[in-house]
Amino acid sequence: MNDIPARRRSILSLWMTLTSQNPVIVTILALVLGFVVGAFIIIFTTATILDAFRGFFNSWGAPGHALKVTFDNVGAAYRDMFTGSVIDPAGFWHSLTTGKGWDNTLTPISETLTYATPLVIVSIGVGISFQTGLFNIGANGQAVLGGVAGAVIGSMIKLPMFIHLPLTLIAGILGGALAGALPGVLKAYTGAHEVIVTIMENYVIYAFLLYVVLSTPYQQPGQANDIGRTIHASAQLPPLFGVASGLRVSYGIFVAAGVVAFAWWFLERSSLGFDFRVTGASPSAARASGISPRAVIILVFLISGGLAGLAGVVQVASTTHYVDGTFLIGDAGIGFTAITVALLGRNKPIGILWASLLFGALGVGGRAMQAATGIPFDLATVIQSVVVLFVATPVLVKEIFRLRAGRTQALQLGTQGWG
């Protein structure tokens, strides 16, 4: 190797990195595969494409026409997904040259950030519990309770903003931590399996949500259905560019950024975070070195639940400003999405940040795609699922793209439970 010039050597090593099985490469290739699978689904479900292929052998020009129709349709779908979630190059150029229409130009990226903001917070909470080897499947319920607690404080008392807003956010954290403490304590003292307890907790908290939004003190005055009071302006996370801009991205992104920084410091630098990771890697080694499993279990659930609660209250304070019976239900259940986001981000704060942005972009872009082309939003969900599937089975990606075995350690998804 010594006779190879330095420049060539660096290119070679870059090539080696790109063709070896490292986590970033695997994730990017999984994304490519996700879009390929999505393309085939578009092809097999779009009538115009199938019609074009039906006449494939009819004339010499037919195959070319069929391919053109395919690329037009698939291309339009993915183009709308991109321009609807990141930026429309034409609009960006127009704004850049004329200085007008920035509101419209920035709307897609603003929507993606709005979607990703609570998602990154709750996913980091889930990721921390996964890193400790505990499965917190109740993040959605914890986020609901956090949102309700924050919304009650935000709507039923009146204070100046510099006290009210922090108080609202803290109420959310406490609500989530309370919901997290329950399975934590049960696990630590009785050994009740946290997966069962947290799954069931989601239902209990949903029933509690309905009870609260239908109860007189908190129910929206003048309405008899399941809707809570709107929180005061002093407890809202205001839009970053002002209400007049119409851009929904709020100061909540700073909360999310703070959570990412905190989680990175906590897991990588603090001694408690080290205890957590050791417990996750080997419970017996942790016990042997004097780490109390009970304390770790309860603390993990407090932190994980607290972050989920913060996500819930950030969602309320920045977008809807009220809680109703559909709060974080069904497709909106960010606490469930968080499980896949944490897996995709390998439970690392920075990884989760990217994964949340990707999920945000796919969610928002899927909506734009359906509005523009009529291809159902669910395609975005399919792509999300396929990406996670391939990330969870790196061997498959390695074989498909014939990557070299990685020098880095085997991919850890932190999915092993406590023995």
Add this chain to the structure above:
Amino acid sequence: MGRIRRLTTVLGTSALILGTLTVSVASTTVSASAATKFKACVVTDTGGINDRSFNQSAYAGAKDAAKSDSNIVPSYLSSGSSNDYTPNINTFIGEKCGIIITVGFLMDPATAKAANAHPSQKFAIVDDAPVVKAGTHVEALQYETDQAGFLGGILAAGMSKTGTVATYGGENFSAVTLYENGFVAGVRYYDKTYGKTVKVLGWTPPKTACSLAACPGKGTFVNSFTNATLGKQITLGDYSNGADIVFPVAGSVGLGSVAAAKQDGAGHYVMWVDSNGCISDATDCKYFVGTVAKGVEPSVEAAILSAAKGTFKAGSYVGTLKNDGTGLELGGIKVPSKLKGEIATAKAGIIAGTISVNPNKW
């Protein structure tokens, strides 16, 4: 093993090529199609476009408009929760829709906000009249469904063998309870006029006419427009309490009532709501006594066509028995001609204004 290797190579390479091509095409093709088309965009509530009820009707109205004017392109977005209302509306504003139809009372604040921020954008909202600034373009589509509910009450009371009928609602707000008020009034009218003693379970209208907040009325509510399981439970409870006809005013939750009627077998029926059950859910027609219909489909179609033609008027449309904006459709079981006559008499009386649909009058 070698063959598998080769296969994966081929797969991987073709995946890469297709991926690259897609991306390159995606970034080069220029959108030319939708430029001259008129987009009719429907934002549904959580029920979605297959709820066999008013969300489905609204989208059907958009498709009808597209049929009568080939320049109109219908499009829809479903809301998974209330958190989706605003982004869905904003997406359609970004798509430069000719008109945006929002479906349901719950979308009131989101629609009002969007209309105030985009005064030139045309909106139509089903079941609600939002308070908006002057200069905005919002048409409120509302329906006096208590008139049709009244006829439904007569039909149910006349068809009931057990002398008990029941109703339940999706949520306790006026768009829902209006039906139920009419339904109860119809049953009471039937009892009083023809000397019967049919009871209604599930809804007691407020005693005096006052605001909803002051006296909301008492009844059974699912607090959902999607949870069919709860609808089934409530309906089974009603059946076991002696009711033989149940009237769900809860969109797709009513499918749970149909399931309950199937389970309990002969003699158990459902009164459908919003869109004719024998069309929207044709396979279950034999379980429907009738449908208290709301003219969502024709009124949405009319709003879209007017917007496409440039004759759109902001303001409000009120569907009544007189203009067929609401009405009673018969279902899959035979109705005696005597009862049909009694319903026709009541209908004429309501249109003429001689019969009140206020439940407290009977």
